[in-house]
Amino acid sequence: MGSYRGLTWDHPRGRDALVQASVQRGIDLVWDVHPLSGFESTPISELAERYDVIVLDHPHLGDATEYLQPVDDLLDGEFVGPSVASYQLDGHLWALPLDAATQVAATRTDLAGPPPRLWPEVIALSHRAPVALCVAGPHALLTYMSISVALGEEPTFTPTATAQRALELMTDLATRAPKDTQTLDPIGLLDAMVSDDTVAHCPLVYGYVNYSSTTLTRRVTFTDAPSEYPGSRPGSTIGGTGLAITRRCPATPELLDHLRWLLSATAQETFVPAYSGQPARLSAWTSDTVNAPVAGFYRSTLSTITSAWVRPRNPGYIEFQTAAGELIRDIVYGDVTTTAGLDQLATLWKGIGNE
Structure with missing residues (x-):
């Protein structure tokens, strides 16, 4: 023994x-x-x-x-x-x-109504209910990558029109996100959703079955990650x-x-x-x-x-993920322009030996 x-x-x-x-x-x-x-x-x-x-x-x-x-x-x-x-x-x-x-959509249906299925519906919901992004730590990068997948392009970490669209979508949602949610990792965000009524919906957060229990007073409803249009691939990492x-x-x-x-x-x-x-x-x-x-x-x-996307397993990827998460957050909250940020992302990716 x-x-x-x-x-x-x-x-x-x-x-x-x-x-x-x-x-x-x-x-x-x-x-x-x-x-x-x-x-x-x-x-x-x-x-x-x-x-x-x-x-x-x-x-x-x-x-x-x-x-x-x-x-x-x-x-x-x-x-x-x-x-x-x-x-x-x-x-x-x-x-x-x-x-x-994997990342899925999390909704307090008592606050938001039926969960949105498409990214345009997520944007529309954010104008009438509190919608948060999960962007703490590496999750800013993970959210960016998943939105890119939903928009039809698996991430290459090079500047593309799809990459720019993904960042613009995140930036738009961030302008209306509930205060202080940008510091919450998936556990913190889901804890908030079952603790009070601050967040009605998060379009991409790693699913935790614990917050879906039918015994909870405030229960989170988890559904498929958003896609761009009906029948397209749900973007998730x-x-x-x-x-x-x-x-x-x-x-x-x-x-x-x-x-x-x-x-x-x-x-x-x-x-x-x-x-x-x-x-x-x-x-x-x-x-x-x-x-x-x-x-x-x-x-x-x-x-x-x-249909979830699998992240790279390259040597050095974890360091890239940490630095890239910080960079994506800076772009989303206006400290770095989208154009400059995408160039910096490509540099970070090349820095661990990728072309």
Whole structure:
């Protein structure tokens, strides 16, 4: 019997099922937590020195595979959208898709009415109800990339007419966004939506099933991310989390069996949802039992995650994402012109070895 230490992110969705699984299944796997910002930006090289199992974000892989063990043989079954593909790099699978999420629309229908489905409808809603963008930390860049996808162009980080349109759309919405919402990450924004009536709608925020519970007094309705016109692709950038094993870890049969179980149909359809988790297995997303307590969260956003865009996994991407997020925020709030900002974005992208 081994003793293991894991790291996840500090939210019931990221923490509770993992902790309970260790306790109830009798494995000595102790979970530490760090904030969402740490999950998004802390280098895996630092974490791999201290932890055996890490819950990570797939864009880290470009800088992380030398610190991880491949997990090719631990996965079977069908998972939603590009959840599995996002953790595949250089011919190997480097993390197990424990949790699936992508940017979707979040609406307080009691304040906003029916959720808007198209970007022109989002703009129209913003003139009569409080509509917020999620632009804290890297989310300014993620929102920009997803709008670009909806407008018909996957991001190349070079100046294009579509890139300019995406930034102009964000800038327009930002002029009417509720005060102080620009500092809120997805958790903070969704907390605000269920705490008071400050925000009626956010067109792109990472979906958290916890805020869709039918037990909430103020409940968020999650629907597909906006598209440009009826029938076009909803623009969204996949997130979610993967379970990775570091090279320092003795990958014993006991640990491997536990990780397999966490990805099994049994765990994903029953245990994970029971403990605030957000499964990645397709059978869970389409299950009546899983959808009922959360007002159909999974079925209502399945189309978006199925067509979600996968971020680059290039070496240096995390540093680019951090700097580019700051730059996009500066453009949206008028500190940098759109033309100059797009040129700077292209320079940042080339700075990590891209043409």
